[in-house]
Amino acid sequence: MKKIDVDITKAATLTGKFYSTKEKFNNTLENVFSRNWQFITDDGQLKENRSSFPFHFLGDLLPEPLVLVNNNGTIDCFSNVCTHRGNILINEPSIIKKYINCGYHGRQFDTCGRFKFMPKTEGMKNFPSLEDDLPKIAVAKWRQFIFSSLAPDFEFKELINDVEKRVGWMPIEDFKYREDLSKEYYVKANWALYCDNYLEGFHIPFIHSDLNAVLDFGNYDVETFKYSNLQIGIASDDDICFNLPNGSKDYGRKIAAYYFWLFPNLMLNFYPWGLSINIITPISVNETKVQFKSYVWDESKLDSGAGADLDKVELEDEQIVQQVQKGVTSRFYKHGRFSPTMEKGVHHFHSLVSDFMNK
Numbered sequence: 001m002k003k004i005d006v007d008i009t010k011a012a013t014l015t016g017k018f019y020s021t022k023e024k025f026n027n028t029l030e031n032v033f034s035r036n037w038q039f040i041t042d043d044g045q046l047k048e049n050r051s052s053f054p055f056h057f058l059g060d061l062l063p064e065p066l067v068l069v070n071n072n073g074t075i076d077c078f079s080n081v082c083t084h085r086g087n088i089l090i091n092e093p094s095i096i097k098k099y100i101n102c103g104y105h106g107r108q109f110d111t112c113g114r115f116k117f118m119p120k121t122e123g124m125k126n127f128p129s130l131e132d133d134l135p136k137i138a139v140a141k142w143r144q145f146i147f148s149s150l151a152p153d154f155e156f157k158e159l160i161n162d163v164e165k166r167v168g169w170m171p172i173e174d175f176k177y178r179e180d181l182s183k184e185y186y187v188k189a190n191w192a193l194y195c196d197n198y199l200e201g202f203h204i205p206f207i208h209s210d211l212n213a214v215l216d217f218g219n220y221d222v223e224t225f226k227y228s229n230l231q232i233g234i235a236s237d238d239d240i241c242f243n244l245p246n247g248s249k250d251y252g253r254k255i256a257a258y259y260f261w262l263f264p265n266l267m268l269n270f271y272p273w274g275l276s277i278n279i280i281t282p283i284s285v286n287e288t289k290v291q292f293k294s295y296v297w298d299e300s301k302l303d304s305g306a307g308a309d310l311d312k313v314e315l316e317d318e319q320i321v322q323q324v325q326k327g328v329t330s331r332f333y334k335h336g337r338f339s340p341t342m343e344k345g346v347h348h349f350h351s352l353v354s355d356f357m358n359k
């Protein structure tokens with residue numbers, strides 16, 4: 001893949017083929033997703049000691065079977081595959097009574113993944129060894145949220161530190177998950193096109209009339225960090241905004257929303273009412289699952305400001321992104337250019353993609 005020029009005034013976007021060919025799509029699974037951090041769940045799934053939460057790393061595309069385990073308040077992550085003959089160990093969230101038991105031939109592991117017992121092993125040489133333990137997988141926790149990576153290229157703190165510095169004054173760990181306000185969407189477009197659209201406010205006046213009415217488009221701003229970036233929504237007129245503490249970098253500004261994007265496919269959208277987590281999961285080269293998970297801080301503000309009608313904004317985004325998906329498959333479309341003032345976030349994303357694809 002051709003590298004994206006670091007100079008946005010000279011750079012061209014990812015090519016149309018990146019969004020439309022199976023070869024490029026499959027290459028991103030190993031080169032991008034397996035080497036970066038994925039949001040898995042929140043600790044509400046693992047409240048009790050010895051509780052377990054099995055999952056697949058990236059749905060059906062990177063279906064690595066893994067399991068989270070609460071070990072006296074520490075969250076560990078292990079391969080969920082028996083080291084004897086490859087049976088899946090834990091199929092449903094559950095409390096581990098004493099050992100992790102394999103239902104195939106009776107092999108047992110403790111909650112730290114160490115081999116403990118298997119029947120009929122008499123005569124086996126060099127057994128047990130470290131290879132009989134469950135492989136330990138990278139895991140990280142920020143506030144109540146748990147992340148994992150198959151082979152991370154960088155430490156999790158490099159991904160989350162800028163978020164913590166900017167909005168860490170909020171009592172995020174007290175935000176309450178609301179299933180009734182959480183939704184799933186299926187978009188007929190490449191996952192990266194969906195991210196492209198999120199990463200610029202350029203389209204807001206043309207696509208989102210209601211959102212544009214509560215944001216000051218003239219003061220649109222974006223800040224880029226190493227593996228993340230931030231778009232700041234400024235409230236227009238007297239619309240609802242954050243009551244910022246004196247120590248905030250943004251104190252005195254009318255912040256309506258903090259839109260954080262974490263490479264490669266996670267959005268943390270902070271509004272005065274709380275947090276909407278958007279998880280963008282690829283399904284195929286031209287289909288994507290989008291999960292909205294809502295964590296409420298102040299319910300009285302749910303129907304006001306930039307975060308008032310997320311479903312309407314989402315459907316408007318889906319319509320335009322699906323149209324663009326058709327366009328990038330054109331034999332006449334090669335690539336585009338970046339607006340230096342409005343598409344810094346997209347340029348940052350494309351640069352990271354090309355860096356990982358070229359490693």
